[in-house]
Amino acid sequence: MTDPSALADRVRDGELRLHELEAHADHETAAAARRELLEAETGADLSTVGEYAFDAEAAEPNIENMIGGAQVPMGVVGPVPVDGEAADEEHYLPLATSEGALLASVNRGCSAIREAGGATARVLKNGMTRAPVFSVADVGEAATVAAWTRENVDRLAEAAESTTSHGELTDVTPYVVGDSVFLRFVYDTKDAMGMNMATIATQEACDLVEDETPASLVALSGNLCTDKKPAAINAVEGRGRTVAADVLIPHDQVEAKLKTTADAIAEANTRKNLVGSAKAGSLGFNAHAANVVAAAFLALGQDIAQVVEGSNAITTVEAREEGLYASVTIASLEVGTVGGGTKLPTQAEALDVVGVRGGGDPSGSNADALAEVIATGALAGELSLLGALASSHLSSAHEELGR
Structure with a gap:
């Protein structure tokens, strides 16, 4: 088993970066090494942060640069x-x-x-939503993209649903602001909160929009979704x-x-x-x-x-x-x-x-x-x-x- 102190020293020496530790040790040891490094550099006592009940490797999909757990009553x-x-x-x-x-x-x-x-x-x-934003030349093209979207919801659904065995596209609504076109996709994501599902599915649908219309995708999220903002x-x-x-x-x-x-x-x-x-x-x-x-x-x-x-x-x-x-x-x-x-x-x-x-x-x-x-x-x-x-x-x- 790798020594956490040795890993911390390698980070201090510039040989490793904090996010690379799991490639050189198990997840528990990597977290311990980060705590040791932080304690030395900040003077903090992270002994309680290091007392957690879950498996560090199992938490990998939920956190990067893990040092422990935050305990809330x-x-x-x-x-x-x-x-x-x-x-x-x-x-x-x-x-x-x-x-x-x-x-x-x-x-x-x-x-x-x-x-x-x-x-x-x-x-x-x-309905979980994702609303990409596309650029077009002018409002004429914007109207063309909006009209195409309304007429091809079935094709967009087929493309989006090809990425998931659970998600279902239920609606797509176009919004035009000058030379910007926003498409607000709505999904039934079943028992999942579904943000990742909606994102992946919408990317596939966006490819179809770009293939079939003058629109060019600018951002997969155009803030009309709207996620994590009032x-x-x-x-x-x-x-x-x-x-x-x-x-x-x-x-x-x-x-x-x-x-x-x-x-x-x-x-x-x-x-x-x-x-x-x-x-x-x-x-x-x-x-x-x-x-x-x-x-x-x-x-x-x-x-x-x-x-x-x-x-x-x-x-x-x-x-x-x-x-x-x-x-x-x-x-x-x-x-x-x-x-x-x-x-x-x-x-x-x-x-x-x-x-x-x-x-x-x-x-x-x-x-x-x-x-x-x-x-x-x-x-x-x-x-x-x-x-x-x-x-x-x-x-x-x-x-x-x-x-």
């Missing part, structure tokens, strides 16, 4: 009953975060939902799963669980989440949906940066005669139960807790179920925070929990 909320099209019965939801009071708050919302008989949740739309198109058209969850809580349970009234929560939601968000020019009209999305993504092996799209949520609240009606609709929740970080051990175990690890039967049902459970968790978080604001308990709750 993981908790669980629930159980909460979910009446979904893919999810049913009660579910626990693992959440990983460093924000104190978050899980306590979400769990309070789960308790209120549970006492009300559970939440209803549905995936309303499903974008109105995702809030309107959706990306990944568009999912909604709602609940009706009787008045006595609102007072018992949330320590306030339906009218007070409805007013807080209108003035904060709707009017306040509109005044701010926000794309998200919610209290803190991204809190639950981020914590779930960390725990469940999702692409963390896509929390940006996950914040595209609208919370509605109405004081009805029979109780408090509340809903959360997340326009662009990008989740998967196969591939990517879902293969990492702790994340795989967390998916087992939800009951959605791996491919579903039928295909896509596990990712749908995961979206429904996360949406229900986001609803619970909205209810609890709005209740705390309406009852003026937000600061005291954080103070009580020592956060």
Whole structure:
């Protein structure tokens, strides 16, 4: 077995680069060598970073220049009953975060939902997108490319789907801006989040566009997708799963669980989440949906940066005669139960807790179920925070929990 110190010395001497260590030692030793080098050069103590439970070689598809693992505390909320099209019965939801009071708050919302008989949740739309940008000579050529695209979706689908046994092209929409043509491809990627699948498939379709039209591909992603950036198109058209969850809580349970009234929560939601968000020019009209999305993504092996799209949520609240009606609709929740970080051990175990690890039967049902459970968790978080604001308990709750 190669000595980590010897490998670190070879990097210092310029004989090896950091990314080349796995070619000269096993993955565990390479990571240890990098830690040793960093400790010597920065004075940091990386002993805790080096204490991780997963196999370093198995993590190779997920990381480069590995030095260890970042450990984030993981908790669980629930159980909460979910009446979904893919999810049913009660579910626990693992959440990983460093924000104190978050899980306590979400769990309070789960308790209120549970006492009300559970939440209803549905995936309303499903489509991972990739939008390449092409250059043309003028708007005349742009119109020609757009027209050809609309008339040849079947041919584009045949080309794109030749690269995957699971992905299905469901739509292509052209957008013209002067001498630029954007084609927004939409895919059903089943139980995979599907970004890589969509990228590879779209490259094949782009080759056909270049062969058959005057268009020249400039970039495989033209930012009209839109990935990992705030974008109105995702809030309107959706990306990944568009999912909604709602609940009706009787008045006595609102007072018992949330320590306030339906009218007070409805007013807080209108003035904060709707009017306040509109005044701010926000794309998200919610209290803190991204809190639950981020914590779930960390725990469940999702692409963390896509929390940006996950914040595209609208919370509605109405004081009805029979109780408090509340809903959360997340326009662009990008989740998967196969591939990517879902293969990492702790994340795989967390998916087992939800009951959605791996491919579903039928295909896509596990990712749908995961979206429904996360949406229900986001609803619970909205209810609890709005209740705390309406009852003026937000600061005291954080103070009580020592956060």
